[in-house]
Amino acid sequence: MKNIIVLGVFSLLIACSEGDKKDLYFDGRLETDVIKISAKNSGDLDTLLVDEGESVKQRQLLAVVNTDRLRLQLKQQEAQLSEISANMASLDAQKNQISSQLKLNEDLLSKTKDLLQKGAATTQKRDELSTQHDVFAAQLEAIKAQKTALGNKREQLEAAIDLTNLNISDSRLLAPVDGIILNRYFNESELTNPGMPVFELANLTYLDATIYVSLKRLADIKLDQNVKVLVDGVKENLEGRVQWIASEAEFTPKTILTEETRTSLVYAVKVRVQNDQGKLKIGMPVQVLISVEQ
Numbered sequence: 279m280k281n282i283i284v285l286g287v288f289s290l291l292i293a294c295s296e297g298d299k300k301d302l303y304f305d306g307r308l309e310t311d312v313i314k315i316s317a318k319n320s321g322d323l324d325t326l327l328v329d330e331g332e333s334v335k336q337r338q339l340l341a342v343v344n345t346d347r348l349r350l351q352l353k354q355q356e357a358q359l360s361e362i363s364a365n366m367a368s369l370d371a372q373k374n375q376i377s378s379q380l381k382l383n384e385d386l387l388s389k390t391k392d393l394l395q396k397g398a399a400t401t402q403k404r405d406e407l408s409t410q411h412d413v414f415a416a417q418l419e420a421i422k423a424q425k426t427a428l429g430n431k432r433e434q435l436e437a438a439i440d441l442t443n444l445n446i447s448d449s450r451l452l453a454p455v456d457g458i459i460l461n462r463y464f465n466e467s468e469l470t471n472p473g474m475p476v477f478e479l480a481n482l483t484y485l486d487a488t489i490y491v492s493l494k495r496l497a498d499i500k501l502d503q504n505v506k507v508l509v510d511g512v513k514e515n516l517e518g519r520v521q522w523i524a525s526e527a528e529f530t531p532k533t534i535l536t537e538e539t540r541t542s543l544v545y546a547v548k549v550r551v552q553n554d555q556g557k558l559k560i561g562m563p564v565q566v567l568i569s570v571e572q
Contacts (some may be wrong), residue, residue, distance in 0.1 A: 290367050295528075302495060304566045305488035306549070308558055314462065314475040318448040323476070326466050334453040334479070341476055343449040352442045355435060362432045366425060373421045380414040457481040460560075485551050485558050486521065489545040489566050495516055498570040499523065499547055506567040509549050509558065516558075518566065521550040 317323075321343040328340050387407040393399035461478040464470055487507065493501060499520060507518040527543040549566050551558060 294381060298545065300567045302570060304489035304491070304568070305414070305439055306564055306566055308485040308551070308562045310427070310480050310482060310485050310560055312534050313454055313457070313479045313481075315340065315451055315454070315477040315479055315483050316475050317341075317451060317470045317472050318472055319343055319348075320345075320469070320471045321449065322467050322469055323325065323464055324466070326339060326464070328459050328462075328477070330459050330462050334457060334459060336453055338453045339450055340453055340459075343470065345449045346351070346444050347447050348442055352446070355439045355442060357430065358433050359439065362428055362435065366428055366432075369421050369425050369428070373425075376414050376417050376421070377501040380411065380418065383407060383411050383414055388408070392486070403539060427486055451476060453479060455479070455481050456483070473528055479561070482553055482556065482558070482560075485553050485562075487518070487549045487551065487564050487566055489547050489549060490542055491547050493527065493541065494565065496523075496545050499568060503568070505549055506569075508565040509562055510565060512557055515567070516551055518549045518551045522546075522548040532538045 298381040323341055324344045326340075328338075338530070387404070390399045390404045390407055394401065394404055449464050457479045459477055460480050461463055463474075463478075472477060480503065501520055501523060503519045503520040505520065507516040509516065524546040525571055529543060549563075
């Protein structure tokens with residue numbers, strides 16, 4: 279789940295008068311999306327492979343939760359599956375044997391009926407063979423029912439094995455995107471539970487600065503508009519781009535309320551700045567310079 283780090287985002291129009299000006303300056307603070315990486319299974323953390331401040335790549339292994347119990351469970355389930363396969367093989371052998379006996383019985387019964395019509399067999403012999411036929415047929419039906427029950431049990435067990443394998447796979451915490459480890463909340467051998475963040479990760483290839491613009495100046499700002507971003511400690515001006523403009527107005531954020539601005543309505547504007555060289559950090563104050571037509 280993504281959380282937005284907002285370390286006092288604010289904006290203030292500082293170089294603008296009632297008349298038209300070429301450049302508008304807004305203050306803001308850099309922010310980015312933060313991804314909390316949690317374990318999906320309970321268990322002790324066997325291995326922690328990264329620490330705070332380290333760069334990681336997408337799908338890189340970050341940590342491993344102990345899987346001893348899961349592997350024992352998998353071993354037990356696989357043994358049960360082998361037992362089911364053995365029982366199915368035994369039932370198939372019984373079925374083949376009884377089918378042969380039934381075929382022989384049907385042949386004898388047919389011949390006995392012919393002989394009975396000629397007076398060369400007794401009704402008792404015919405009845406005995408008929409009874410045997412019914413017994414063999416019932417045994418085949420019973421075997422069929424047992425095989426159906428075993429087949430259902432095998433499907434349930436195979437699903438359980440798939441789930442166990444998935445849990446074993448989920449015990450490996452992987453980086454969802456390229457980024458920087460901002461925080462690590464656990465040490466090796468500590469117990470973690472599902473949903474408890476183990477790491478916080480942020481993609482710092484770009485950062486966003488949210489500024490607030492009055493309705494009067496909103497028409498001067500367009501989506502995808504190029505702007506300049508000034509950062510203390512960075513000599514050159516950085517290129518930024520208007521990423522998002524709020525569709526609804528809001529009151530000026532409390533962090534910059536004054537008696538004059540308490541009732542002012544402004545629109546939030548998000549400016550995206552590339553950070554390919556890694557000079558920008560979360561929380562840095564910046565000035566956004568937007569050039570407008572005179």
